[in-house]
Amino acid sequence: EVQLVESGGGLVQPGGSLRLSCAASGFIFSSFDMHWIRQAPGKGLEWISYISSSGTTIYYGDSVKGRFTISRDNAGNALYLQMNSLRAEDTAVYFCAREKYDSNDYSTGGGDYWGQGTLVTVSS
Amino acid sequence: DIQMTQSPSSLSASVGDRVTITCRASQSVTHYLNWYQQKPGKAPRLLIYTASSLQSGVPSRFSGSGSGTDFTLTITSLQPEDFATYYCQQTYSTPLTFGPGTKVDIK
Numbered sequence: 001e002v003q004l005v006e007s008g009g010g011l012v013q014p015g016g017s018l019r020l021s022c023a024a025s026g027f028i029f030s031s032f033d034m035h036w037i038r039q040a041p042g043k044g045l046e047w048i049s050y051i052s053s054s055g056t057t058i059y060y061g062d063s064v065k066g067r068f069t070i071s072r073d074n075a076g077n078a079l080y081l082q083m084n085s086l087r088a089e090d091t092a093v094y095f096c097a098r099e100k101y102d103s104n105d106y107s108t109g110g111g112d113y114w115g116q117g118t119l120v121t122v123s124s
Numbered sequence: 125d126i127q128m129t130q131s132p133s134s135l136s137a138s139v140g141d142r143v144t145i146t147c148r149a150s151q152s153v154t155h156y157l158n159w160y161q162q163k164p165g166k167a168p169r170l171l172i173y174t175a176s177s178l179q180s181g182v183p184s185r186f187s188g189s190g191s192g193t194d195f196t197l198t199i200t201s202l203q204p205e206d207f208a209t210y211y212c213q214q215t216y217s218t219p220l221t222f223g224p225g226t227k228v229d230i231k
Contacts (some may be wrong), residue, residue: 046222061125095150095167100173100179102174105151108158108173108174109158114169116166117167
């Protein structure tokens with residue numbers, strides 16, 4: 001069974017840092033691209049970062065570029081999001097998601113499995 | 125960045141109704157359009173990928189159509205478990221962007 005379990009969320013002061021983790025199991029983690037998506041309380045979904053299966057290709061959303069860093073440990077089946085210079089507007093539930101591939105094994109950009117999310121609250 | 129809009133923003137429907145949700149992109153995304161369902165306190169669930177492909181395990185009452193800038197999600201016979209918020213997402217170019225969502229509730 002595919003499982004993604006996020007951890008590392010919590011309360012942090014503005015300007016502070018936090019590192020989120022996403023533990024993957026039930027599939028060959030090293031073969032899948034991964035995403036981080038967040039959702040502010042009562043708001044919609046916002047894609048924030050992507051990392052290829054090898055870790056060589058990385059993209060970020062405009063709102064987090066220069067402040068957040070995505071990484072992965074394929075040997076340890078884990079995805080990470082290092083968040084620096086946190087702002088009140090970064091308050092959200094953060095989800096990790098596995099890339100969906102189509103029947104020809106092409107990336108679709110979507111997420112077919114998601115974790116349950118971890119809440120990050122940025123407040124003084 | 126590609127902007128996504130959805131209409132309506134909310135709708136009320138009854139069990140058994142046919143429901144159609146529209147998503148529009150600010151520029152062509154070809155067929156790189158996904159649909160998700162989200163219930164309160166839960167992670168989103170992928171329903172449709174690449175505009176019209178049904179994700180494994182999703183009931184066949186869900187279907188997607190469209191290409192370019194205009195897309196539609198249709199639920200042919202609404203069931204009690206379908207009351208939720210639905211999001212479209214373009215994956216044609218980064219940053220990947222979601223629509224604002226359409227909330228489907230009980231009439």
